[in-house]
Amino acid sequence: xxxxxxxxxxxxxxxxxxxxxxxxxxxxxxxxxxxxxxxxxxxxxxxxxxxxxxxxxxxxxxxxxxxxxxxxxxxxxxxxxxxxxxxxxxxxxxxxxxxxxxxxxxxxxxxxxxxxxxxxxxxxxxxxxxxxxxxxxxxxxxxxxxxxxxxxxxxxxxxxxxxxxxxxxxxxxxxxxxxxxxxxxxxxxxxxxxxxxxxxxxxxxxxxxxxxxxxxxxxxxxxxxxxxxxxxxxxxxxxxxxxxxxxxxxxxxxxxxx
Amino acid sequence: xxxxxxxxxxxxxxxxxxxxxxxxxxxxxxxxxxxxxxxxxxxxxxxxxxxxxxxxxxxxxxxxxxxxxxxxxxxxxxxxxxxxxxxxxxxxxxxxxxxxxxxxxxxxxxxxxxxxxxxxxxxxxxxxxxxxxxxxxxxxxxxxxxxxxxxxxxxxxxxxxxxxxxxxxxxxxxxxxxxxxxxxxxxxxxxxxxxxxxxxxxxxxxxxxxxxxxxxxxxxxxxxxxxxxxxxxxxxxxxxxxxxxxxxxxxxxxxxxxxxxxxxxxxxxxxxxxxxxxxxxxxxxxxxxxxxxxxxxxxxxxxxxxxxxxxxxxxxxxxxxxxxxxxxxxxxxxxxxxxxxxxxxxxxxxxxxxxxxxxxxxxxxxxxxxxxxxxxxxxxxxxxxxxxxxxxxxxxxxxxxxxxxxxxxxxxxxxxxxxxxxxxxxxxxxxxxxxxxxxxxxxxxxxxxxxxxxxxxxxxxxxxxxxxxxxxxxxxxxxxxxxxxxxxxxxxxxxxxxxxxxxxxxxxxxxxxxxxxxxxxxxxxxxxxxxxxxxxxxxxxxxxxxxxxxxxxxxxxxxxxxxxxxxxxxxxxxxxxxxxxxxxxxxxxxxxxxxxxxxxxxxxxxxxxxxxxxxxxxxxxxxxxxxxxxxxxxxxx
Numbered sequence: 001x002x003x004x005x006x007x008x009x010x011x012x013x014x015x016x017x018x019x020x021x022x023x024x025x026x027x028x029x030x031x032x033x034x035x036x037x038x039x040x041x042x043x044x045x046x047x048x049x050x051x052x053x054x055x056x057x058x059x060x061x062x063x064x065x066x067x068x069x070x071x072x073x074x075x076x077x078x079x080x081x082x083x084x085x086x087x088x089x090x091x092x093x094x095x096x097x098x099x100x101x102x103x104x105x106x107x108x109x110x111x112x113x114x115x116x117x118x119x120x121x122x123x124x125x126x127x128x129x130x131x132x133x134x135x136x137x138x139x140x141x142x143x144x145x146x147x148x149x150x151x152x153x154x155x156x157x158x159x160x161x162x163x164x165x166x167x168x169x170x171x172x173x174x175x176x177x178x179x180x181x182x183x184x185x186x187x188x189x190x191x192x193x194x195x196x197x198x199x200x201x202x203x204x205x206x207x208x209x210x211x212x213x214x215x216x217x218x219x220x221x222x223x224x225x226x227x228x229x230x231x232x233x234x235x236x237x238x239x240x241x242x243x244x245x246x247x248x249x250x251x252x253x254x255x256x257x258x
Numbered sequence: 259x260x261x262x263x264x265x266x267x268x269x270x271x272x273x274x275x276x277x278x279x280x281x282x283x284x285x286x287x288x289x290x291x292x293x294x295x296x297x298x299x300x301x302x303x304x305x306x307x308x309x310x311x312x313x314x315x316x317x318x319x320x321x322x323x324x325x326x327x328x329x330x331x332x333x334x335x336x337x338x339x340x341x342x343x344x345x346x347x348x349x350x351x352x353x354x355x356x357x358x359x360x361x362x363x364x365x366x367x368x369x370x371x372x373x374x375x376x377x378x379x380x381x382x383x384x385x386x387x388x389x390x391x392x393x394x395x396x397x398x399x400x401x402x403x404x405x406x407x408x409x410x411x412x413x414x415x416x417x418x419x420x421x422x423x424x425x426x427x428x429x430x431x432x433x434x435x436x437x438x439x440x441x442x443x444x445x446x447x448x449x450x451x452x453x454x455x456x457x458x459x460x461x462x463x464x465x466x467x468x469x470x471x472x473x474x475x476x477x478x479x480x481x482x483x484x485x486x487x488x489x490x491x492x493x494x495x496x497x498x499x500x501x502x503x504x505x506x507x508x509x510x511x512x513x514x515x516x517x518x519x520x521x522x523x524x525x526x527x528x529x530x531x532x533x534x535x536x537x538x539x540x541x542x543x544x545x546x547x548x549x550x551x552x553x554x555x556x557x558x559x560x561x562x563x564x565x566x567x568x569x570x571x572x573x574x575x576x577x578x579x580x581x582x583x584x585x586x587x588x589x590x591x592x593x594x595x596x597x598x599x600x601x602x603x604x605x606x607x608x609x610x611x612x613x614x615x616x617x618x619x620x621x622x623x624x625x626x627x628x629x630x631x632x633x634x635x636x637x638x639x640x641x642x643x644x645x646x647x648x649x650x651x652x653x654x655x656x657x658x659x660x661x662x663x664x665x666x667x668x669x670x671x672x673x674x675x676x677x678x679x680x681x682x683x684x685x686x687x688x689x690x691x692x693x694x695x696x697x698x699x700x701x702x703x704x705x706x707x708x709x710x711x712x713x714x715x716x717x718x719x720x721x722x723x724x725x726x727x728x729x730x731x732x733x734x735x736x737x738x739x740x741x742x743x744x745x746x747x748x749x750x751x752x753x754x755x756x757x758x759x760x761x762x763x764x765x766x767x768x769x770x771x772x773x774x775x776x777x778x779x780x781x782x783x784x785x786x787x788x789x790x791x792x793x794x795x796x797x798x799x800x801x802x803x804x805x806x807x808x809x810x811x812x813x814x815x816x817x818x819x820x821x822x823x824x825x826x827x828x829x830x831x832x833x834x835x836x837x838x839x840x841x842x843x844x845x846x847x848x849x850x851x852x853x854x855x856x857x858x859x860x861x862x863x864x865x866x867x868x869x870x871x872x873x874x875x876x877x878x879x880x881x882x883x884x885x886x887x888x889x890x891x892x893x894x895x
Binding site: 089090093094096098100101129132133136137140141144145146147148 | 617
């Protein structure tokens with residue numbers, strides 16, 4: 001089975017750089033840097049996603065596709081922007097929130113090249129389209145055609161709703177705990193932490209963390225036989241929650257390093 | 259913690275509407291609530307009531323903190339400065355020519371990517387993190403590459419998997435760079451592990467059965483500190499793996515030369531390599547290669563796919579090859595993506611099995627098991643008079659397959675006799691999951707045009723876009739009737755015609771039969787005349803009383819009143835099948851039970867049939883089915 005594409009079809013619009021094939025240069029790549037690159041790319045994806053009016057769920061799916069791809073493949077071998085852009089379009093297909101490929105390309109191009117005029121040439125667009133179609137298949141093959149993953153969003157919503165009834169209404173309404181939790185859930189997709197834990201655990205950890213941020217305690221939790229997180233997810237331990245929280249904090253640390 | 263808070267608030271702004279996301283999710287609540295127990299949702303009755311109130315609170319709170327979209331973009335763009343890192347990045351495409359050293363023997367084959375998937379979660383990742391040095395050492399050595407990759411597995415290159423891995427120290431799970439930085443790994447170790455990579459590559463078996471290991475790399479004096487144990491006779495274990503995995507018959511014919519080859523090859527290590535090993539073996543045998551299949555007749559053609567009958571050279575079994583063209587402007591069709599990702603996970607006796615996926619430059623071919631007929635042809639062949647026993651058996655199998663899907667929150671969305679395949683044993687299997695979806699969070703409106711008009715429930719016909727598992731149950735009712743009566747229940751040609759037919763037969767909805775319709779604008783606009791319901795007995799006189807009862811429960815106007823697949827299987831109508839049928843494992847066919855036998859269909863005319871089989875042994879060529887107007891063009895084996 002031959003390649004899905006030939007070198008002459010390739011286009012490098014998404015990449016600002018010229019070829020850097022020098023192995024010594026490649027070797028210099030550093031794990032920490034890689035995380036930063038991924039952070040930056042996911043932010044690029046999120047920004048494009050907002051402009052494309054994508055909802056949280058396909059956005060999260062896109063980030064997961066992106067991270068999974070690069071947990072299998074080497075960063076230096078691919079243009080991460082192209083992978084990110086393709087992940088957006090693939091996620092929109094998977095989650096049935098259809099986006100036109102042309103829109104995705106135009107928006108991503110603008111997001112990537114803010115200083116350049118919008119993409120006008122039809123050939124460039126066609127090239128990028130071709131590149132994306134090939135890249136899409138590549139991603140699917142790399143991921144073994146397994147492009148769906150359970151997301152924590154619905155769990156978090158359930159948890160927020162039931163916890164909101166349990167916590168004193170005045171406290172609950174005064175603090176933006178729902179927004180914090182939701183924002184945190186969205187942010188954690190910048191890092192690989194989203195791949196490493198079950199959906200339910202992520203949701204619980206996010207909730208735990210946002211309660212912690214605002215210093216809210218779940219009423220009677222210290223007397224309860226079953227802690228509140230056990231109620232939501234039977235198989236989670238407090239250590240595990242703390243472990244996830246640490247990873248989330250790492251993601252925020254990355255932002256500062258940018 | 260304060261720091262975090264501050265930074266959080268930064269990113270808070272960057273978000274899209276929390277309120278939108280919440281309300282979008284809130285729509286899902288009703289549907290999801292039935293699943294609440296599995297989700298660890300506390301099922302205290304008092305809690306549920308207040309939940310919608312809490313949500314609206316959440317929404318209003320969220321709106322306050324939201325910032326306009328433009329501002330968000332602005333702040334992002336300021337931060338979006340591209341550091342020096344970017345310059346190190348090599349474009350996907352520019353990286354391409356480097357692959358050429360993986361090309362061998364002048365073949366125009368393309369290895370998916372240089373080091374595609376050398377890592378899966380359970381494996382150590384030192385290959386990955388040291389791609390550069392790996393490659394450098396690689397240079398100048400001849401490597402074999404796989405002819406193509408099998409897609410069943412997460413992209414792991416088949417050729418890696420045949421060689422034993424070294425015994426591992428406690429640091430092994432750390433990435434290489436980390437181990438190096440900790441200084442725990444000495445240079446010598448480093449080299450030996452790099453060499454192992456090479457051995458890995460070279461240990462790949464050639465298609466001629468020789469191991470490359472002995473040929474180009476002997477001067478390297480490689481030795482691997484591996485201990486091996488043999489647990490099973492090689493051949494047996496291999497066949498077992500394959501049959502288990504692909505639900506092929508137990509007497510799979512492995513090519514002789516392949517088996518010979520196996521005995522020459524480095525023996526299988528045991529334990530954690532088994533999955534990769536199996537993958538490698540599958541590829542070695544010929545899965546994932548177009549050469550392994552012979553194309554026979556064309557069975558049908560849809561908008562983006564063509565279905566061929568084919569034969570596997572490996573097993574001599576018939577297969578259905580669904581060839582998906584890829585020159586489509588929008589990339590791979592979304593139905594194809596969903597179909598593959600869904601079917602890969604569905605393993606059930608009443609769901610068509612996906613054997614293999616083959617990828618070529620221009621097309622993606624899905625290899626399905628071949629079944630002789632679909633239900634429509636079956637009914638045609640027996641003159642539309644089916645034995646009532648068979649009606650019951652088919653209905654039960656349909657419900658069984660559907661229940662399995664619904665349990666995994668997958669809707670089929672396109673049930674029709676053309677999508678139910680039947681083999682000579684009478685096993686019925688659901689096919690064509692192109693429109694099916696994994697029912698996760700019902701985030702959005704599903705496209706309105708999904709179910710073939712004749713089997714489309716009235717709520718969808720009237721524009722409902724929020725549906726759940728009951729959408730499939732209406733279709734089951736229609737198919738049940740069609741099998742019993744020998745003609746389609748509601749063969750409407752337009753939406754209005756379809757609704758008209760439904761109401762004429764089942765009565766125009768009233769407040770007590772369908773409360774939801776009373777406020778539906780479409781329904782009021784159509785202004786249907788008043789019809790009294792016709793008794794179901796008149797429609798399908800051959801159907802016994804229990805069957806009538808079940809049909810009426812399936813054909814409820816109000817979606818949430820429709821019986822679920824799980825309950826329907828327990829309906830008294832199926833009592834005559836005996837109790838054991840409910841305890842079958844998912845992958846067992848109902849015909850494994852002695853008491854379940856296919857009956858002879860009264861309308862079936864054939865002289866060539868032996869014993870109790872109701873269908874010809876020789877599969878008939880399945881010419882394209884004439885589809886009624888309004889039918890989905892898509893067509894599956």
